[in-house]
Amino acid sequence: MSLGLYIHIPFCRSRCPYCDFAFVVRQTHLAKRYTNAVVHELQTQINAFDTNTTFDTLYFGGGTPSHMPPQYIEQILNAVQKHASLSSNAEITVEANPGDQSHFSTLKKTGVNRLSLGIQALTDRALKALGRFHNTEDALDAFKAARATGFTNIGIDLIFGAPKQTQEEWTTILKEAVTLNAEHISVYGLTIEPDTNFDKRAKKQQLPLPTETLQSNMFLRTIDHLTAAHYEHYEISNFAQPNFASQHNQSYWEGKPYLGVGLSAHSFINNKRIWNVNDLQTYMQSVENTGLAVASSETIDANKHLLEKIMLGIRRKKGLDIDFLEQHTPTQLQHLLNHNLLENHQNRIRLTRKGLLIADAVCTELVKDL
Amino acid sequence: MNLEHIRNFSIIAHIDHGKSTLADRLLEQTHTLTSRQMQNQVLDSMDLERERGITIKSHAIRMDYKAPDNTLYELNLIDTPGHVDFSYEVSRSLTACEGALLLVDAGQGVEAQTVSNVLLAMDHDLAIIPVINKIDLPGAEVDRVVMQLHDLLGVEEEEIVKISAKMGIGIDGLLKAVIDQIPPPSGDVNAPLKALIFDSIFDQYRGAVAYVRVFQGTLKTNMPITFMSSSIKYDAEEIGTLKLGRIKQKEIHAGQVGYLIASIKDLEEARVGDTVTSTLTPATEPLSGYQEVKPMVFAGLYPISADDFEDLRAALEKLRLNDASLRYVPESSTALGFGFRCGFLGLLHMEIVQERLAREFDMEIITTVPNAEYEVTLTNGDVINVQNPAEMPSPANIQQIAEPMLDAQVLVPSEYVGNVMRIAQERRGRYRTTEYIDPTRALLRYDMPLSEIVLDFYDRLKSVSRGYASFDYEYKAHQAGDLVKLDLLINGEPVDALSAIVHRDKSYEWGRALCQKLKELIPRQMFEVIIQAAIGAKIISRETVRPFRKNVTAKCYGGDISRKRKLLERQKEGKKRMKQVGSVEIPQEAFLAVLSMET
Numbered sequence: 016m017s018l019g020l021y022i023h024i025p026f027c028r029s030r031c032p033y034c035d036f037a038f039v040v041r042q043t044h045l046a047k048r049y050t051n052a053v054v055h056e057l058q059t060q061i062n063a064f065d066t067n068t069t070f071d072t073l074y075f076g077g078g079t080p081s082h083m084p085p086q087y088i089e090q091i092l093n094a095v096q097k098h099a100s101l102s103s104n105a106e107i108t109v110e111a112n113p114g115d116q117s118h119f120s121t122l123k124k125t126g127v128n129r130l131s132l133g134i135q136a137l138t139d140r141a142l143k144a145l146g147r148f149h150n151t152e153d154a155l156d157a158f159k160a161a162r163a164t165g166f167t168n169i170g171i172d173l174i175f176g177a178p179k180q181t182q183e184e185w186t187t188i189l190k191e192a193v194t195l196n197a198e199h200i201s202v203y204g205l206t207i208e209p210d211t212n213f214d215k216r217a218k219k220q221q222l223p224l225p226t227e228t229l230q231s232n233m234f235l236r237t238i239d240h241l242t243a244a245h246y247e248h249y250e251i252s253n254f255a256q257p258n259f260a261s262q263h264n265q266s267y268w269e270g271k272p273y274l275g276v277g278l279s280a281h282s283f284i285n286n287k288r289i290w291n292v293n294d295l296q297t298y299m300q301s302v303e304n305t306g307l308a309v310a311s312s313e314t315i316d317a318n319k320h321l322l323e324k325i326m327l328g329i330r331r332k333k334g335l336d337i338d339f340l341e342q343h344t345p346t347q348l349q350h351l352l353n354h355n356l357l358e359n360h361q362n363r364i365r366l367t368r369k370g371l372l373i374a375d376a377v378c379t380e381l382v383k384d385l
Numbered sequence: 386m387n388l389e390h391i392r393n394f395s396i397i398a399h400i401d402h403g404k405s406t407l408a409d410r411l412l413e414q415t416h417t418l419t420s421r422q423m424q425n426q427v428l429d430s431m432d433l434e435r436e437r438g439i440t441i442k443s444h445a446i447r448m449d450y451k452a453p454d455n456t457l458y459e460l461n462l463i464d465t466p467g468h469v470d471f472s473y474e475v476s477r478s479l480t481a482c483e484g485a486l487l488l489v490d491a492g493q494g495v496e497a498q499t500v501s502n503v504l505l506a507m508d509h510d511l512a513i514i515p516v517i518n519k520i521d522l523p524g525a526e527v528d529r530v531v532m533q534l535h536d537l538l539g540v541e542e543e544e545i546v547k548i549s550a551k552m553g554i555g556i557d558g559l560l561k562a563v564i565d566q567i568p569p570p571s572g573d574v575n576a577p578l579k580a581l582i583f584d585s586i587f588d589q590y591r592g593a594v595a596y597v598r599v600f601q602g603t604l605k606t607n608m609p610i611t612f613m614s615s616s617i618k619y620d621a622e623e624i625g626t627l628k629l630g631r632i633k634q635k636e637i638h639a640g641q642v643g644y645l646i647a648s649i650k651d652l653e654e655a656r657v658g659d660t661v662t663s664t665l666t667p668a669t670e671p672l673s674g675y676q677e678v679k680p681m682v683f684a685g686l687y688p689i690s691a692d693d694f695e696d697l698r699a700a701l702e703k704l705r706l707n708d709a710s711l712r713y714v715p716e717s718s719t720a721l722g723f724g725f726r727c728g729f730l731g732l733l734h735m736e737i738v739q740e741r742l743a744r745e746f747d748m749e750i751i752t753t754v755p756n757a758e759y760e761v762t763l764t765n766g767d768v769i770n771v772q773n774p775a776e777m778p779s780p781a782n783i784q785q786i787a788e789p790m791l792d793a794q795v796l797v798p799s800e801y802v803g804n805v806m807r808i809a810q811e812r813r814g815r816y817r818t819t820e821y822i823d824p825t826r827a828l829l830r831y832d833m834p835l836s837e838i839v840l841d842f843y844d845r846l847k848s849v850s851r852g853y854a855s856f857d858y859e860y861k862a863h864q865a866g867d868l869v870k871l872d873l874l875i876n877g878e879p880v881d882a883l884s885a886i887v888h889r890d891k892s893y894e895w896g897r898a899l900c901q902k903l904k905e906l907i908p909r910q911m912f913e914v915i916i917q918a919a920i921g922a923k924i925i926s927r928e929t930v931r932p933f934r935k936n937v938t939a940k941c942y943g944g945d946i947s948r949k950r951k952l953l954e955r956q957k958e959g960k961k962r963m964k965q966v967g968s969v970e971i972p973q974e975a976f977l978a979v980l981s982m983e984t
Binding site: 204205267275280 | 910911912932933934935936937938939940941942943944946947949950953954956957960961968
């Protein structure tokens with residue numbers, strides 16, 4: 016069986032006010048115990064499969080994996096190779112933050128071949144507005160260090176729509192980002208997730224976000240600027256130079272199976288989605304006692320599978336097969352084509368420029384009758 | 386039974402003044418039911434009736450009462466519906482009686498409905514026995530109520546019976562008053578048969594069962610009979626008297642009350658108010674007072690899911706089996722699809738139907754805003770009845786629109802008179818008189834358009850009087866008014882279910898308020914939604930629901946998929962419950978927006 020492997024590393028240097036992922040700050044003293052738990056869980060999970068397991072992609076996400084001493088990444092990679100195999104050209108990504116440059120060379124040596132840098136913005140004002148701990152210079156230094164270390168596949172993450180952001184500032188950030196010549200750029204519209212610090216501020220009317228119109232213009236500017244710089248807009252929030260699209264993330268969107276290990280990680284195997292607990296102590300204790308730390312699971316039946324296929328597929332430039340959509344939702348398809356929210360490109364249905372801006376509403380409309 | 390030993394009476398009371406409890410006590414005291422049969426409030430047999438503390442259908446029950454002097458009396462208690470919506474049924478029930486107990490709560494005093502029922506009873510020349518109930522309660526103000534009854538009926542204190550139905554206090558005295566003060570029925574048992582149908586129920590095995598009061602002649606088993614209004618002929622298969630169940634008898638004669646089973650197909654044939662006569666020796670004239678039941682309030686009932694249309698039809702058919710006053714015809718709406726235009730006796734009747742559809746038939750329905758029936762004179766002189774505002778002809782073809790006017794009475798503590806007058810005026814009420822039934826309570830009379838009552842007038846009245854005002858009305862006549870049809874357009878398309886007939890003076894305010902309310906209720910969508918109110922081709926108000934400018938999930942990776950899909954499922958289900966007008970999705974609440982708008 017071949018699948019993708021996701022490993023969650025929850026440690027962070029500081030709390031970002033918009034983040035709702037599973038993370039802990041000032042807990043790296045637990046890294047050793049946590050790593051042992053991850054290795055233990057990984058072993059239990061792989062042993063449960065009937066067949067030999069090969070991972071095509073491996074992704075360390077977080078939290079901030081680069082914040083953890085890199086020998087622990089190495090320990091996990093060794094365990095992967097011991098209990099399963101990694102395909103020869105496997106994409107191995109680690110998410111990294113500016114400031115963790117000292118760990119890059121070790122990561123490179125242990126076999127990591129892709130870095131995903133959490134740059135987020137490239138003006139000091141925007142970084143401050145986003146509550147990031149680093150400044151523009153730190154971000155640029157981190158990128159240069161990654162290149163100098165020999166990484167030839169570097170992705171950067173950017174966020175638009177920071178409090179008080181203007182179109183001018185965002186354009187500055189885009190221009191600066193393009194000069195880095197990163198292989199991959201993920202651009203996320205700032206999303207106010209429930210119970211985050213930003214959410215609390217927003218509820219108190221203390222978060223001056225750009226208007227929805229301005230945010231949509233920033234998104235359009237992003238698309239124009241990055242495609243002009245020869246990045247392919249291959250998914251709503253993702254841009255890549257030719258052949259540098261994230262293989263790991265594409266496997267999610269293609270409905271391929273994946274194993275998730277670590278705090279709050281999700282797996283999708285044999286039409287079941289299973290997710291782990293999201294409290295660090297509970298996770299470690301559970302794995303230490305039982306080898307697993309599953310919180311819950313759901314079976315992805317035919318209808319759920321169909322919804323997920325459309326929900327994920329429509330976000331991609333590749334789109335969805337026209338025959339498939341005509342079979343399942345012909346009326347809604349026609350309706351959205353007529354309104355120029357979807358388009359037919361060589362018998363693949365994808366979002367138009369107009370549709371991209373309101374992709375969620377278009378998707379709900381598309382699946383309305385399912 | 387000797388006519389001298391029969392008494393036919395009803396109890397008239399405002400809701401919650403203890404009518405059902407008193408009925409129970411009478412049944413107990415006359416040993417009509419064994420205590421094992423006693424179930425609280427036996428007469429209210431529908432769950433809904435018991436919950437709401439009101440009687441929707443009339444019932445009748447015979448009590449055999451041995452008076453202290455050992456004379457055996459036949460007492461027929463004919464229960465009446467306790468709500469203004471059913472005033473015709475009340476009037477038929479009263480016709481079947483020679484007397485009425487006017488039951489007034491010692492704490493609440495006389496209410497608007499009590500007054501109108503007293504007037505009705507007086508119209509029927511009934512002997513009225515005033516009864517004050519709940520005299521044992523701490524809040525009882527017996528002296529005040531005595532004074533009210535004195536003012537209302539001109540009775541002296543000693544003529545008033547004071548009881549506590551709950552505690553069984555004063556019931557013997559009340560039975561004595563029934564014997565002494567209510568006259569026995571009269572009527573020649575040998576004359577041609579005349580029996581009044583004062584109620585009917587549907588029995589799934591026997592068809593419609595008519596409850597009758599015989600006025601002259603004798604109704605005998607197997608007798609060929611004719612219903613005089615419809616001229617339909619039957620054989621009286623089974624007749625009898627009513628206790629908790631039906632007790633077969635060979636015959637019932639003039640002065641008596643009982644039931645009749647005659648393979649009557651449905652309630653439509655056993656019309657309340659109709660006269661039953663003998664086919665062989667028929668009466669020449671029917672009893673007077675028969676009227677076709679006329680619905681007053683109309684609304685569209687639509688299934689939420691279009692697939693449920695046939696189920697809704699089946700449910701309405703079944704409901705009509707025991708509610709002959711319900712009217713429905715299929716209609717279609719561009720906004721709501723296929724449904725039924727239903728006619729109701731009043732708002733309570735409408736609520737009851739809605740609730741029974743939900744409870745007994747598990748139907749999920751949207752009800753449009755209720756409206757009155759308009760009499761429209763066209764320019765060519767034709768007169769048509771319009772029961773659905775959407776069907777109002779174009780203004781160019783209309784000479785005049787007449788709307789139903791009511792004789793409305795509001796009984797209210799004097800401190801709230803100002804508030805009541807204010808809202809009555811807002812609702813186009815024309816003031817007629819004020820009477821004080823006691824120093825603290827005023828009876829205000831207004832001529833009011835029904836269309837102003839159907840829109841939450843009752844709730845408003847209760848809220849401006851802290852719940853103390855009571856309200857009653859009677860249809861008077863249709864009256865021409867400066868009425869216009871107000872259309873509501875969404876992205877230029879008229880939404881028929883939101884059309885309304887309003888007075889011209891209020892049309893601008895109405896249009897603005899409706900547009901604003903809809904703007905609140907219609908969620909943002911992919912496209913701009915323009916909401917307009919129009920009279921004819923003239924737009925009088927406009928609001929816009931701005932479209933989504935950006936509505937896109939940023940991150941959608943392995944750990945996000947289940948959560949995002951569940952959100953998608955919820956949104957998709959939400960969409961299914963909305964109604965589509967063009968490409969705009971309108972939530973169900975929008976169709977009742979009128980009821981919650983602020984004007």
